Amino acid sequence: MILSEQKKALIEKIGIFYEKLGMQPAAGRIMGLMFVSDRPELTFDEIRELLNISKSATSTALNLLIETGPVEYITFAGDRKRYFKLKTSNWRDALAQRFNNIISFKTLLQEVMETRSDKSTEFNSCLEEFIDFLEYLQQELPSLLKKWEESRK
Amino acid sequence: MILSEQKKALIEKIGIFYEKLGMQPAAGRIMGLMFVSDRPELTFDEIRELLNISKSATSTALNLLIETGPVEYITFAGDRKRYFKLKTSNWRDALAQRFNNIISFKTLLQEVMETRSDKSTEFNSCLEEFIDFLEYLQQELPSLLKKWEESRK
DNA sequence: AATTTAGTTCTGTAAATTTTGAACTAACAG
């Protein structure tokens, strides 16, 4: 397989997006490659060659991606190779999880509230209001997702 | 001012939370300190001493926090010191911005769609569905925030 | 039994990031 310049550029862009989420560069590029690859299942060596990374980097990154969720692999009888692919089944859940991570800051802010004195009323009420806002989002987001699933039936 | 062990632990936890968002450690600790500090306005040297960081690290981190939004400072006539504090006014917007950043992945996926062949139908329809889902969120989130603001009137 | 395949694991190193320390500046104070 060869990659068009356009696809190569997209791999980098997607890679950078995932880097910003805390992923290591090579893992981000693998994500990018899997999105743009016309064949959705790629072998270890295809990935390695297409991205020009070493075996060890490929191994480490793939295992990380499998452990943390976004990648899985399938095998075929009589073929020792693993075929790596994006786990498309959990995209919505993974996204919801990222929203939840943001909202989970609420827990820290609640702990903050407990250690604060009553002195700085102004700040405290801002804090309480923001906690309430996070609470609201935590409540409403699941129904938003449910509403979408309903609309797809 | 002295910090309880509990507050110190919270500063670290909040610091790590901000590190995961791509912030440098010292800046994350400053965020943590400003959340737990009973006095909401702190001077350069208070921050420096409470967190045990150098002047230059303090300066760099504070300027970064001011540039990127979460911190501001006020001054008092006849006092050359700057009093640094959390910018509480934009918490909701900053959070909305982080949601938007996640959703902005949609643009990359649309570019991906354009480069893909029609071969892998299965994958392509997953991709299209996910793009539609992101589209849906992009549409619905603003009204969710508006709804909260209404309820607070 | 030797070789090939499909990876894994273990240093070592290059690169990037973060932080310090020291010298500097600009404003004000005595």
Place this chain on the structure above:
DNA sequence: CTGTTAGTTCAAAATTTACAGAACTAAATT
């Protein structure tokens, strides 16, 4: 006009991280 305060800036040190290369393993092949 000398000293002090409130920072800033820069070079160098320390830390972290990501990756390559080489040696290794376990299964299958010849």
